[in-house]
Amino acid sequence: MSNKRIVSGMRPTGKLHLGHFHGVLANWRELQEEYECFFFAADWHSLTTEYDNTGAILENIREMVLDWLAFGVDPAKSVIFRQSLVPQHAELNLILSMITPVSWLERNPTFKEMQDNLDAKDLSTFGFLGYPVLMAADIILYRAAKVPVGHDQLPHLEITREIARRFNYLYREVFPEPAALLTETPKVLGLDGRKMSKSYGNSIYLSETAEETSKKIMSMVTDTQRVRRSDPGEPDRCVAFNLHRLYVPDDERAEIVESCRGATIGCVDCKKILARHLVETLAPFRAKRVELAARPELVDEILAEGSDRAAREATVTMTDVRDAIRL
Numbered sequence: 001m002s003n004k005r006i007v008s009g010m011r012p013t014g015k016l017h018l019g020h021f022h023g024v025l026a027n028w029r030e031l032q033e034e035y036e037c038f039f040f041a042a043d044w045h046s047l048t049t050e051y052d053n054t055g056a057i058l059e060n061i062r063e064m065v066l067d068w069l070a071f072g073v074d075p076a077k078s079v080i081f082r083q084s085l086v087p088q089h090a091e092l093n094l095i096l097s098m099i100t101p102v103s104w105l106e107r108n109p110t111f112k113e114m115q116d117n118l119d120a121k122d123l124s125t126f127g128f129l130g131y132p133v134l135m136a137a138d139i140i141l142y143r144a145a146k147v148p149v150g151h152d153q154l155p156h157l158e159i160t161r162e163i164a165r166r167f168n169y170l171y172r173e174v175f176p177e178p179a180a181l182l183t184e185t186p187k188v189l190g191l192d193g194r195k196m197s198k199s200y201g202n203s204i205y206l207s208e209t210a211e212e213t214s215k216k217i218m219s220m221v222t223d224t225q226r227v228r229r230s231d232p233g234e235p236d237r238c239v240a241f242n243l244h245r246l247y248v249p250d251d252e253r254a255e256i257v258e259s260c261r262g263a264t265i266g267c268v269d270c271k272k273i274l275a276r277h278l279v280e281t282l283a284p285f286r287a288k289r290v291e292l293a294a295r296p297e298l299v300d301e302i303l304a305e306g307s308d309r310a311a312r313e314a315t316v317t318m319t320d321v322r323d324a325i326r327l
């Protein structure tokens with residue numbers, strides 16, 4: 001069974017959007033049918049950048065986990081937990097930090113990039129440099145075989161493997177080397193045509209109302225070369241059409257392509273069609289979210305129970321770790 005084990009975490013940044021759904025949640029939902037999955041809120045990882053702004057973390061966990069639950073991550077199938085409720089992550093992080101050369105962390109491309117991008121914040125901290133060590137601890141604590149991550153996380157996963165290998169070499173074979181599980185996911189563009197991202201303010205949130213979503217769709221950029229209604233448009237250049245591909249049924253979409261190129265449909269009408277399908281598809285999940293959110297204890301209960309389950313697994317590994325290093 002343990003070779004069918006998966007671990008993945010998400011930093012609690014708050015409410016999730018369509019990019020998270022197609023990029024992560026849709027994938028998690030499938031994986032839990034086939035694998036033993038551990039999904040967690042990486043709240044200690046949030047501290048690496050939000051150490052001076054911790055007030056929103058608890059609320060962000062709640063909103064994020066509500067999105068997970070409403071959109072199909074199932075606590076009956078997967079272990080859903082909170083990193084900071086399983087202190088073994090911190091213990092293993094400490095031990096791994098002893099055997100991880102600083103040079104491995106300094107050459108991590110994500111580290112350099114983030115330090116440059118978030119230059120308003122002082123990220124020259126010990127904890128930020130050690131981000132990949134904590135991530136390695138998250139993963140190998142459960143002896144996971146596979147880790148579903150995006151391309152941006154591959155350097156981190158490579159460091160995880162190197163750390164696992166080094167531990168096994170220095171002491172004895174305790175950890176399998178986890179492999180990345182890269183799944184092709186559709187690219188989701190935001191309202192302005194850039195990648196959908198909270199920080200761009202161009203997102204459609206899973207938790208918003210049908211009205212809010214429809215309004216946003218009507219403001220979405222289309223084919224910028226189509227100036228007048230009488231100009232032919234090109235769906236392949238159209239930002240909104242990126243969502244038509246995900247939400248409008250094939251036959252109806254084929255008609256739209258033709259009408260757009262023949263200038264027999266206007267963008268307003270075309271986006272109304274999109275909004276209708278999008279809102280209809282999301283409706284049952286959103287209804288479920290409203291239902292779940294009305295039970296104020298629910299998320300905490302699920303996280304407490306999941307964290308107990310996770311801690312039981314973690315205890316077994318840590319006994320082995322302490323034994324291997326003779327402590």
Ligand code: TRP
Pocket residue numbers: 007008009010011042045134135138139147148149153156
């Ligand atoms: N670094 C991941 C991200 O930013 C979050 C994360 C923390 C994670 N620990 C993990 C992902 C362990 C997979 C496995 O998205």
Ligand code: SF4
Pocket residue numbers: 222223226233234235238239240241256260261265266267268270271
């Ligand atoms: Fe895009 Fe539809 Fe307008 Fe064509 S008609 S440019 S597909 S919104």
